[in-house]
Amino acid sequence: AQRVTQPEKLLSVFKGAPVELKCNYSYSGSPELFWYVQYSRQRLQLLLRHISRESIKGFTADLNKGETSFHLKKPFAQEEDSAMYYCALSGSNTGNQFYFGTGTSLTVIP
Amino acid sequence: DAMVIQNPRYQVTQFGKPVTLSCSQTLNHNVMYWYQQKSSQAPKLLFHYYDKDFNNEADTPDNFQSRRPNTSFCFLDIRSPGLGDAAMYLCATSSGRGTGDEKLFFGSGTQLSVL
Numbered sequence A: 001a002q003r004v005t006q007p008e009k010l011l012s013v014f015k016g017a018p019v020e021l022k023c024n025y026s027y028s029g030s031p032e033l034f035w036y037v038q039y040s041r042q043r044l045q046l047l048l049r050h051i052s053r054e055s056i057k058g059f060t061a062d063l064n065k066g067e068t069s070f071h072l073k074k075p076f077a078q079e080e081d082s083a084m085y086y087c088a089l090s091g092s093n094t095g096n097q098f099y100f101g102t103g104t105s106l107t108v109i110p
Numbered sequence B: 001d002a003m004v005i006q007n008p009r010y011q012v013t014q015f016g017k018p019v020t021l022s023c024s025q026t027l028n029h030n031v032m033y034w035y036q037q038k039s040s041q042a043p044k045l046l047f048h049y050y051d052k053d054f055n056n057e058a059d060t061p062d063n064f065q066s067r068r069p070n071t072s073f074c075f076l077d078i079r080s081p082g083l084g085d086a087a088m089y090l091c092a093t094s095s096g097r098g099t100g101d102e103k104l105f106f107g108s109g110t111q112l113s114v115l
Helices: none
Strands: A003-004 A011-016 A020-022 A025-026 A031-038 A045-049 A072-074 A083-091 A105-109 B004-007 B009-015 B017-023 B032-038 B044-050 B055-056 B064-067 B072-078 B085-095 B111-112
Touching: A003 A083, A003 A105, A011 A020, A025 A031, A031 B064, B009 B017, B017 B032, B017 B085, B017 B111, B032 B072, B044 B064
Parallel strands: A011 A105, B009 B111
Antiparallel strands: A003 A025, A020 A072, A031 A045, A031 A083, A083 A105, B004 B017, B017 B072, B032 B044, B032 B085, B044 B055, B064 B072, B085 B111
16 A cells, blocks of 8 residues: 655754755555645645656755655755645556645744 | 635534535646545545546545535535544645646645534
8 A cells, every 4th residue: 555654743954954854655656756835824735746857946856766765855944945844645556646644844943 | 816715714513413515626627636634644535536436535434425516516525523523624636637747736625623
């Protein structure tokens, strides 16, 4: 069965410091991995997906199939990055379903 | 703006009293989802519709039902809410067109309280 694990419930970093939010998954097949973000008082929204290989708001994430990880990274954290981050998984084995991790609350300290 | 709209934002019901949550979308998406999210937990998929085809998750209780009368609207019915059903309920959509460009568009959610 598919599973998404985010080991850190809370993460605090200082402004300008690098940040890494961890995500590990289990899935038999070729997964599609996503990061969703929820800013205060806003709805959950897509941040980035591995298939696009894009950098959004300075964030990047690389799919490492050997380690079954999809960690989210940013070299210099900003205060506006404070939010709840969810790693999510979909794929051919799950049909149209998307499965989420428990989320990591990121606080960037000024 | 095209969006996913959930009403109401907050819903209070009594133990055992049926309640319906609503979701509408202007994105013309094929797929509509209902997620349940309890405090500090992952959003949990309850079920989804691909067009008119209903897909229930294996562990979704029978107490939860859904209706999709047309492309734009989807409802979540809780037949006999228990205290454990108090949660945030999130509606989401995706195009379902299999273009490799799939992503979820979420509503703001309905926070359900059960007294």
